[in-house]
Amino acid sequence: MSAKERENKKNARKLVKQEQAKKKLVAKQRVKQERATQKAAKKKPAQQKKAVSKPPKQQYGKKKTQLSEFQRLVATFSSEEQKLLREYFQQLDQHILLPKEWKLPMLHDFEQGILYHLQKGRPLAETLKLLDPLNLGGFYSRPATTWWPLDNAAKVYPISMSHDQMEVFRLSAYLDEDIVPEILQLALTFTIKRFPFFATTIKNGFFWHYIDSAKRRFSVEPEHTIPCAPMNVSLTGAQSFRIVYYRNRVSAEFFHILTDGTGGMIFLKSLLAEYLRLLGIDIPATHGVLDINERPLPIESADDFAKSAVKGQKGSGFAGKPALQMSGYLTHTKPCQVLHFDIEANDLHQLAKERQVSVTTYVLGLMFVAGKAATEEDNGNIQIQVPVNMRNFYPSETIRNFSLYCNICMPISEITSIDDILPEISRQLQEKTSREAMHEMMNAAVKLVSSLKYVPLFIKTTFGNFIYGFFSDRIFSNTLSNLGVVDLPDEMRPYVQKMDFVLGMSPTNRAACSMVTVNNVATFSIAKATIDPSFEEKIYSLLTENGLTFSVSGSEIYGN
């Protein structure tokens, strides 16, 4: 054995003790986290890659000292490389001043990231440059002192949530290759600092809830539960969003208090860009991708409702008559199934253009006809909630909630064929999403919040569910949220196959539809709360009749 090898082995042995203590804490932390969130998965799917957040098996009490894969690799390094690595971890140490329960898992994440790159044959110096601790900024080395009041739209969500019902939505991107969990974890670690109001936990105030900054390791998880499942946000420092991965899909699920679809998409794109950068693909910070090393701007976390509403002006648009619901049994599991229709976007656009309507109008037409097929009622209105991005009307760069909705209403007796109803839908959509109409609604929202501002929170919470059900849920049959065409930087486009957008379910509605278009794939998603397949079958037949090219993917039926 050469002197060099002996020295390397000696160095590696020195690391063992330190590493073992670190791993014990990592394991403890993981078990605690898993128990707390009740999401422990006992067995992983066969195709799923090893989860980054699961520590190696030998950490659970094996007496025999074993070198980790990382340590074994380090032992083979030259002394220069080891010095480089030591300096790297020293720098990392300065950037992560969190309690041990978070710090050690984070260091473990970096080890896994380095290991991944080294195993892929990337030189150490290049790897360390990619995973430069400078990308952490001061985020993990400063105390959590900032907080944000909830924006006007978000205030209702924690008040109206219950144990089985929470306003969660999900944005997913399908990449060209399977996700590397280790790199995704690091991408999140780097990205979250650019979105400080996502790195928060919800708290009770005396009058309203607020979000309080939380400094911790924000984790990615393998996907093992239903989409848009309620989150446990009650623990100290609990995340109000989750990042999950499955095969080639990364999904970001947000509790609606944090952001709306537009803000969520900016986060997901920035996360993906960082993920790709960490894989060695440089993505510029354009087309809605934020530079993660830029300082977060105050306008990005602003409540633009309060800024844009005008006191004393007329406000209207919330109340409405109860709408018809689809007739299928309402399932307890929500959503009980998720479906995605991947449609050729150009064809869909052409079809809408031929009928002189927008894509949203055309899809609404499909939904009205399919909605009629899914109900046995002959009288009443089918009413579809259409969220409206207020950034279209007001100069806003906020990444928080800044959307309202309009209600497209059609008596069931007047729903005959798509071509017959499109003009009426188009008229309503133009009228109800006009700047004036949305301005009135925003005034009403701000006025409502303002009128309740001195009512203690426990009173609001007590009546929250009732009021929410009265104003929001029963007055709609369905929802269509169309995020439109997502603009990606040219460098990113080849790596993203498609995206999808799934809405969480409300208490009464049997379906919630959403749509997003990327790379000429328009993905129309249906989150369902009934097993009755009438709605999606009608959509399928209508799309087929219209000669559109599409494929259907989705989930199993989760339960009834």
Place this chain on the structure above:
Amino acid sequence: MEIKNVYPPLKRKLNRRRKLRTACGWCFLAAAAACVIVNICVGGKAWSAVALWALWMIWSTLLTPVLVENNLISQSARLLINTCILLILIDLTISSGWAAFVIPIVCYGMLIAIGIIFFLNVSKQRQNMMPMLWVIAGAIVAAICAIFGFSLRNWPIIVLGSIAAALLIATIVILRSQLFAELKKHFHH
């Protein structure tokens, strides 16, 4: 319609908690109704009020915990309030005369426990301290009422007031401006 499954199989059964909640909910309702009916039929002291509150305590603590801020301090504070109400009900309905003595003892015991949780990890618990401040405020008000003769003055209430005041002073000394920042967050509107 052929659906390509692009979601992983679920690794645990869904809705277990919901099913448990539903089953327990019906059992609790039945038990509550039975208590009230038996109490009315048999007559005598209104012990069913105690039973009802005890059922509510179990329901709200174990089966439907709060959805926001369910941490050790807030759990302790809620447990304290619920326990005090239970003791008051027992005092009012079953055997009276001891609550004014026992409740302050229970309160200062719990206040000490909350204080220990808080001061053991101030940096983490700083964001959870509002329930503790509410309990301290309540204890100080109760002690002041006792001192000025609005309620019974005994040694437990004096101890309670002293412990609450000590905790408040310690919190102010340790947190200083952070305390006011927390208050500002809490009372924003």
